[in-house]
Amino acid sequence: MHSSSSTSLLNSSFPIPHPEKSKSPSATSPIRRRFTIRMSLNDNPKPPDIPSSLLSSVTKLLWGPSLPPGLLISTVRTAWHSTWRLMMSQLAPSEPSGGYSRPASRFRADELTRQSPKTLHLYVGLPCPWAHRTLIVRALKGLEEAVPVSIAAPGTDGSWEFNDIRGSDGDILIPGRNNANGCRTLKQVYQLRRGGYNGRSTVPMLWDTETKEVVCNESYDIIQLFNSGLNGLARNPGLDLNPPSLRDEIEKWNRVIYPNVNNGVYRCGFAQSQEAYDKAVEELFNALDVLDAHLGSSRYLCGAKLTLADVCLFTTLIRFDLVYNGLFKCTKKKLIEYSNLHGYMRDLYQIPKVAETCNFRAIMDGYYRILFPLNPGSIRPVMPSGCEHEVLCRPHNRDSISLTDKSTEIFVS
Numbered sequence: 001m002h003s004s005s006s007t008s009l010l011n012s013s014f015p016i017p018h019p020e021k022s023k024s025p026s027a028t029s030p031i032r033r034r035f036t037i038r039m040s041l042n043d044n045p046k047p048p049d050i051p052s053s054l055l056s057s058v059t060k061l062l063w064g065p066s067l068p069p070g071l072l073i074s075t076v077r078t079a080w081h082s083t084w085r086l087m088m089s090q091l092a093p094s095e096p097s098g099g100y101s102r103p104a105s106r107f108r109a110d111e112l113t114r115q116s117p118k119t120l121h122l123y124v125g126l127p128c129p130w131a132h133r134t135l136i137v138r139a140l141k142g143l144e145e146a147v148p149v150s151i152a153a154p155g156t157d158g159s160w161e162f163n164d165i166r167g168s169d170g171d172i173l174i175p176g177r178n179n180a181n182g183c184r185t186l187k188q189v190y191q192l193r194r195g196g197y198n199g200r201s202t203v204p205m206l207w208d209t210e211t212k213e214v215v216c217n218e219s220y221d222i223i224q225l226f227n228s229g230l231n232g233l234a235r236n237p238g239l240d241l242n243p244p245s246l247r248d249e250i251e252k253w254n255r256v257i258y259p260n261v262n263n264g265v266y267r268c269g270f271a272q273s274q275e276a277y278d279k280a281v282e283e284l285f286n287a288l289d290v291l292d293a294h295l296g297s298s299r300y301l302c303g304a305k306l307t308l309a310d311v312c313l314f315t316t317l318i319r320f321d322l323v324y325n326g327l328f329k330c331t332k333k334k335l336i337e338y339s340n341l342h343g344y345m346r347d348l349y350q351i352p353k354v355a356e357t358c359n360f361r362a363i364m365d366g367y368y369r370i371l372f373p374l375n376p377g378s379i380r381p382v383m384p385s386g387c388e389h390e391v392l393c394r395p396h397n398r399d400s401i402s403l404t405d406k407s408t409e410i411f412v413s
Contacts, residue, residue: 288335322383
């Protein structure tokens with residue numbers, strides 16, 4: 001299961017979800033103000049203003065009161081299309097057909113067996129659905145103290161960078177400082193490893209603070225480690241999101257979810273030909289139809305028990321109406337139109353500790369303000385009403401679906 005991408009929000013292994021008394025700080029809270037200030041510093045620099053009188057004079061001189069001549073429009077269109085393809089080739093590598101081809105993760109699970117669990121440090125970015133997986137499993141297992149985290153934010157060039165604001169106010173996670181070393185960017189952290197590194201600096205990334213080595217940057221390997229490999233340090237060791245009895249079923253769902261949904265939204269958004277887009281969007285919504293039908297009679301993907309497959313699906317669903325539906329052209333239906341999928345997403349969102357990992361402002365900024373080839377104006381649209389915290393906290397009425405044994409309900413201490 002690959003989760004990496006290029007030097008941008010993709011850069012997350014970016015192709016990834018939860019309520020208590022106040023799930024996100026109010027707009028007037030100090031934390032919210034600091035976050036707003038931080039994000040404004042990372043916005044694309046505003047181009048210099050051109051006096052309207054000068055612009056008007058040039059316009060009239062060139063073509064009078066009429067629209068720009070066809071030759072000018074054709075020239076600009078050709079130049080923009082060529083520039084767009086060049087930028088997309090860097091942002092999202094494609095196949096000859098124009099389909100998005102996600103690069104494989106460089107550091108995989110075999111490295112995990114040689115590390116001391118007490119020196120691990122997790123690097124994430126909040127817009128990234130792949131990094132989001134690791135935050136959720138870390139929280140559900142109670143590994144917050146055992147595995148410290150540093151939360152990077154995308155800079156104007158798409159690379160991950162840190163600032164001096166602490167990454168949490170005890171409520172909702174926000175971007176902050178590098179808590180493991182003094183590096184100002186994630187690329188600098190990668191370069192600290194023995195022999196250096198000049199590849200893609202993606203999140204999530206598990207770092208060994210003692211050996212100064214990149215342990216792993218494949219999201220699924222990391223959540224498997226968090227689920228069962230650190231139980232001696234976990235506050236909730238009894239929770240098993242990948243039980244042996246369900247592993248075949250979990251893998252079955254992963255084979256549906258990863259190519260068609262997790263990576264499927266990126267295949268839609270980063271398609272560089274009509275044919276590649278048409279194929280990706282058909283496979284995405286066919287998969288969503290299958291999932292919605294299945295969840296009509298099953299509380300979670302594998303029945304009454306939450307599993308890693310649910311975590312992997314959730315981090316895409318929580319972003320669907322927020323960014324993928326519009327920015328990535330996944331427009332056939334909104335997630336809120338799927339009654340079972342939307343209720344299922346609310347069910348997972350309301351599991352204790354999950355909502356705190358969802359920073360919707362950071363997610364929207366990370367996509368709309370940074371993915372320049374997809375949104376040249378860097379204008380962040382208003383949040384869809386169906387994505388607001390209050391809506392996600394509404395009753396989901398899924399408690400009794402396929403739940404014959406109440407002892408299987410998820411409880412996180």
